[in-house]
Amino acid sequence: MPLFGKKKEKEKNHLVENQQHSQQQTATSRNDTPNGASEMPYVARDEAARPKLVFHCQLAHGSPTGLITGFTNVKELYQKIAEAYEVPGSEILFCTLNTHKVDMSQLLGGQIGLEDFIFAHTKGRVKQVRIEKTEPALGLTITDNGAGYAFIKRIKEGSVIDRIPHEGPNSVVVGDHIEMIDDKSLVGSRHFEVAKMLKEIPVGTTFTMRVVEPLKSGFSIIGSKPGKKSGGGDLKSGRETLRIRSKGPATVQEADDVVEVAVNKINGLLESFMGINDSELAQTIWEIGHGKQNTHEFAVAIDESELGEFGFTDEFIFDLWGAISDAKSGRLKAESANERM
Numbered sequence: 001m002p003l004f005g006k007k008k009e010k011e012k013n014h015l016v017e018n019q020q021h022s023q024q025q026t027a028t029s030r031n032d033t034p035n036g037a038s039e040m041p042y043v044a045r046d047e048a049a050r051p052k053l054v055f056h057c058q059l060a061h062g063s064p065t066g067l068i069t070g071f072t073n074v075k076e077l078y079q080k081i082a083e084a085y086e087v088p089g090s091e092i093l094f095c096t097l098n099t100h101k102v103d104m105s106q107l108l109g110g111q112i113g114l115e116d117f118i119f120a121h122t123k124g125r126v127k128q129v130r131i132e133k134t135e136p137a138l139g140l141t142i143t144d145n146g147a148g149y150a151f152i153k154r155i156k157e158g159s160v161i162d163r164i165p166h167e168g169p170n171s172v173v174v175g176d177h178i179e180m181i182d183d184k185s186l187v188g189s190r191h192f193e194v195a196k197m198l199k200e201i202p203v204g205t206t207f208t209m210r211v212v213e214p215l216k217s218g219f220s221i222i223g224s225k226p227g228k229k230s231g232g233g234d235l236k237s238g239r240e241t242l243r244i245r246s247k248g249p250a251t252v253q254e255a256d257d258v259v260e261v262a263v264n265k266i267n268g269l270l271e272s273f274m275g276i277n278d279s280e281l282a283q284t285i286w287e288i289g290h291g292k293q294n295t296h297e298f299a300v301a302i303d304e305s306e307l308g309e310f311g312f313t314d315e316f317i318f319d320l321w322g323a324i325s326d327a328k329s330g331r332l333k334a335e336s337a338n339e340r341m
């Protein structure tokens with residue numbers, strides 16, 4: 001079990017002392033070093049087969065800096081963070097990289113840069129919201145944390161959900177975990193299951209959505225690993241990353257610009273067709289397709305893989321293959337570069 005110190009009592013006092021000190025600090029930019037935050041390594045046991053990598057971590061609402069290591073998948077990462085801060089693993093909603101803010105562009109997905117600083121967002125206020133579905137689409141893009149919680153990644157401007165208050169006890173905002181629809185619990189559901197359920201609600205129906213927002217009170221320490229290069233959480237060419245999965249072992253990889261633009265494009269297609277955002281799923285689609293020669297081979301490979309259960313339409317398969325082909329030929333990379341000019 002990860003420990004901040006050798007004795008639990010001493011560890012607890014150390015956390016309290018650091019927390020009291022942290023309340024006197026002011027928030028700084030994501031590239032600053034934490035002031036007064038002690039780095040507290042914990043003991044790892046029987047983890048010889050796991051990547052010997054250490055990541056700096058804080059709770060997004062404020063905490064001392066902890067060192068997290070010895071995980072091979074998303075669920076283990078969340079459990080390591082929970083153990084380090086002595087909170088239940090079920091309290092962690094999601095993690096962001098290099099910022100304590102609920103910034104979905106910095107959401108921890110399938111990859112972590114080896115120099116990235118992890119911020120864990122825990123459960124805050126619970127809200128019960130009555131929603132009348134006046135249009136076929138609610139305007140939500142849903143993702144999940146890979147450990148049983150689906151949450152809102154994006155709200156379309158002018159949509160049904162966008163017209164709901166953005167503040168207060170009846171608000172729905174980006175980062176909210178969708179815990180329940182009417183009397184059905186969604187804990188443990190994947191993003192596509194939640195998106196499907198919301199889509200199937202008939203127009204004209206009024207339903208209740210129970211959501212849990214991330215805890216936001218009084219963040220006081222924010223920083224990054226000493227000596228960390230600026231540039232945020234973007235993956236750059238020549239930079240090593242740890243790829244973590246909901247299933248299977250973690251692997252260290254060299255960041256690849258072609259893969260990055262392909263995954264981003266595929267993720268955009270997932271959002272357009274299915275209302276979900278999932279970098280790991282997009283990465284898996286790329287890995288299935290990048291060695292194939294044509295649409296037929298790709299379609300067969302998808303059907304024979306675990307992704308066959310999604311039941312992708314022929315049109316969607318065609319669009320996915322177009323993104324993969326463009327990425328392999330370099331067209332996507334060129335388009336991405338032109339868009340930034």
